[in-house]
Amino acid sequence: MHQHIIIEPFKIKTVEPITMSTEKQRLEWLRKAHYNPFLLTSDQVIIDLLTDSGTSAMSTAQWSAMMSGDESYAGARSWKKLEHVIHDLTGYPHILPTHQGRAAERILYSLLGGKGKVFISNTHFDTTRANIEFSGAKAIDCPIEQALHPSVRHPFKGNMDISRLEKLIREHGAKNVGAVIMTVTNNTGGGQPVSMENMKAVSALCKENKILFVIDACRIAENAYFVNHRETGFEGKSYKEIAQEMFSLADGCVMSAKKDGLVNIGGFLALRDNELSDACTNLLIITEGFTTYGGLAGRDMEAIAVGLEEVFDRDYLRYRIRSTEYLGEKIQEYGIPIMLPIGGHAVYVDAKGLYKHIPVEQYPGQALVCALYRIGGVRCVEVGSVMFGTYDERGTLIPAPMELVRLAIPRRVYTQSHVDYVVEVFQEIAAHARETKGMRITHEPKFLRHFTAHFEPVP
């Protein structure tokens, strides 16, 4: 039989009920949450596409490995197992476990950062930028030009702009560049992959200028899928071999295992350099825990060790990338403009394109986030001027380059009928697009404002 449909390559053994609700209930809950879905409780949500981070369903193999977790303070068996798996994958000699990705970022970037330093990335994720800026350093995004245009197709829209990178290094002086960071896939830029060719070019530039090259590897398995399918010369390689080759081009990585580690908590920092690793280890012990557990329980390390191998499974990755693509293709049929091509872990809706009548100062992305929740109980996050907007001295908004809304797909959690339901909600969104109102901020914190800001609809 020629098989067209790609089925979920797993059976469901444990289920978690979804609490259903009415539009009237949701409108009230949304008001109480100040129109910020981060402030809703999870049982007020029907389909939760807020993040693919820490929301994976674990396999039977992971759950059973957890039972053999060794909870010893030092030298736990579970740590040895995890260290072996990460070493085999990355090739880096020094591996530091952390409780999640940003803990690895805080350790590394607080040591490399500080006033006068700059970091250059294809796009810094929000916690990456926040950790860098908190140290007093500057974070500069350097994606290729095509990355900033949602409708422009490019097979590797996550790539770094090499000539601009060269210019930036010259401008700031190589010794002032704390690190060059490649985020794979590029989350904030639309979940877009980075090609091996681009990695090689960045790696060469960093070597030439003696600049540390770090991979933010939290979705490197998904990135490997795209390299295998889109880049010449990689058709015959396994997804894991492609990831291994990528790691070989850099000096180290930070990884939030909450994504392609297929777990609910965990992360690590891995490095080649002895001295830098020693300095990081000091900070690790002060702030996360001893070197053989970081901030993790032995059972967490067991689950990550299994997850990091399962994620490279051919059938899993094919299902994973195809199911994201399915959602994107279906909502496009209703005229919803999205970031193209469709990325790995999420579909990014172009809210500026959908709500042309809402000015960026009234946050079209936040308006869409609220409409999706009100109409269908679908929760997602704005990735636009709420997340990345800043103000000039006069308090005028400097908007983000794009106003996107991210529909992130938790791994192995939702079935095709859940996704079809989200598609139905979008049908309604499209039908009422012109009546949708903009939003304004009524309260905001200094850092990472999207998490806790309050909003209200513009009358």
Ligand code: F0G
């Ligand atoms: N880097 C990237 C590219 C990320 O996407 C994230 C987290 C982190 C670092 C930080 O890792 O959460 O384990 O501390 N992204 C989540 C998201 C929060 O929803 O995209 P963490």
